[in-house]
Amino acid sequence: MWESRRAAAVPGSVFALMDAAKGRARAAGLGIVDLSIGSSDLPPPDAVLEVLRGATRDAQTYRYPLFSDTAPLREAAAGYLARRFGVCVDPAREVLPLIGAQEGLAHLLLAVTDPGDKLLLPDPCYPPYLGAAAVAGLNVVTLPLRPEAAFLPDLDAVPVGVRPRVLLLNYPNNPTSAVADAAFFRRAAAWCRARGALLVHDHPYAELTFGAYRAPSALEAGLEGVVELHSLSKTHHMGGFRVGFAAGDAGVIAALARVKGAIDFHPYLGIQRAAAHALGLPDGVGRAGAAVFEARRDALVPALRELGWEVAMPEASMYAWARVPGLRDSVAFAVRAAETTGVAVSPGAAFGAGGEGFVRFALVQPPEVLREAARQLGTVPTA
Ligand SMILES: Cc1ncc(COP(=O)(O)O)c(C=O)c1O
Structure with missing residues (x-):
């Protein structure tokens, strides 16, 4: 009743769906590896x-x-x-x-x-x-x-x-x-x-x-x-x-x-x-954090390529953006992946119609966790 047209026009977020899927995985006793949110896991510089x-x-x-x-x-x-x-x-x-x-x-x-x-x-x-x-x-x-x-x-x-x-x-x-x-x-x-x-x-x-x-x-x-x-x-x-x-x-x-x-x-x-x-x-102080993300990129990208997923080697950012062969419904895939493996990624369609067929990984876990997450995702059917 009190919602303005302006408020109603703000699109809902797919991340609420992902949150619910993570909740179901937790309830089923799975550990969650959350790669769906691009929030740095590193601390700010001490100084x-x-x-x-x-x-x-x-x-x-x-x-x-x-x-x-x-x-x-x-x-x-x-x-x-x-x-x-x-x-x-x-x-x-x-x-x-x-x-x-x-x-x-x-x-x-x-x-x-x-x-x-x-x-x-x-x-x-x-x-x-x-x-x-x-x-x-x-x-x-x-x-x-x-x-x-x-x-x-x-x-x-x-x-x-x-x-x-x-x-x-x-x-x-x-x-x-x-x-x-x-x-x-x-x-x-x-x-x-x-x-x-x-x-x-x-x-x-x-x-x-x-x-x-x-x-x-x-x-x-x-x-x-x-x-x-x-x-x-x-x-x-x-x-x-x-x-x-x-x-x-x-x-x-x-x-x-x-x-x-x-x-x-x-x-x-x-x-x-x-x-x-x-x-x-x-500059060196900030670059130490970037080097951590770079090492994670180096672990994840080859692991995704081994699955046959198409992913460019990022030169920057804290993400990997992978095209999954045969993927038609990235939201359903991301929900299924979270529910069955505990690995949460962002469905490409959450970023617009042009993102369908892709998933986004936030590089917010250590290299070995990322490698294992990729292996687990390889077991999730794309359709
Ligand atoms: C492209 C882009 N712009 C802005 C932000 C948010 O930045 P801030 O924390 O400064 O609001 C993000 C966070 O993920 C982002 O990816």
Whole structure:
């Protein structure tokens, strides 16, 4: 009775189904190996936790944080962007702290669109994008991500008449693990400028990269008409702390600050201090976490290939995205797998119609557990 049309439009989550399947497996006495949720199992760096502990003892951190209080985090974010990507932003006008990239995106869409505007979104995509689009009352136009195109969208194939308000991209990508180079972002930014669209790049996996690969920033293509969302959740294993930042076009940042000003205060000052410290750490500290995910990738991908599953070797992210031969109903398969083996994976269809036939593994268990999970999944019928 009290549900708004806006609330009713938010798509339900397949993860509730998976939760129920895990519950049934537990009730049947199976141990659960949960590879369905991309929440880092590693701790934040000690030094970051120490800053937070210290902050909780400082009474100055207990009050509502004002915009002026966010200066150290904004400056640390600007320093990180300059050091890591060679991108120069003004911390006063071109950076804003977020309570995570997910919060940032939902409010950003409210800040830069009006109901009925078009949002161009990849398919498959991180499911909350669809919820955020529904809350903002947007018309979603999907951009297929196909394995034969390395899961990069073909912007030239978008009909000339389609003039979206926003193009939303995410590389390193969830769920496909695909990566994009700086030239791709330059092309995407040029395409957006030609179509009058804002380019929003969601970049929570910026530092979860493997080997010699380093992810570029979309801001390298220029700040005008481009905004990027960064998160400490994956790069510093701080998902529960809820902190990130937006950076880019000053007009977009101002609109976002206005909307957020009506809805939330900034993150707790102690968390801001911890995040600022994390962003200033030498690169090596963050890379230690990435190396853990890389070793897990090295264990899981060959084990999946042995089953005959098609999976690219990810260069980044904390996922493996596997096409399962003959799979027509990934949700039924994932439920069956959880119920019969205790191994929980994300069905590809949870990320959009373009994900059907695939399953996503979050690399959140040690290598030997991942190898055994793959072996167990090989015993589950695909139909
Ligand atoms: C693509 C993508 N964006 C955003 C998020 C959420 O980031 P945050 O914890 O900063 O809200 C995730 C988490 O899995 C993600 O995969």
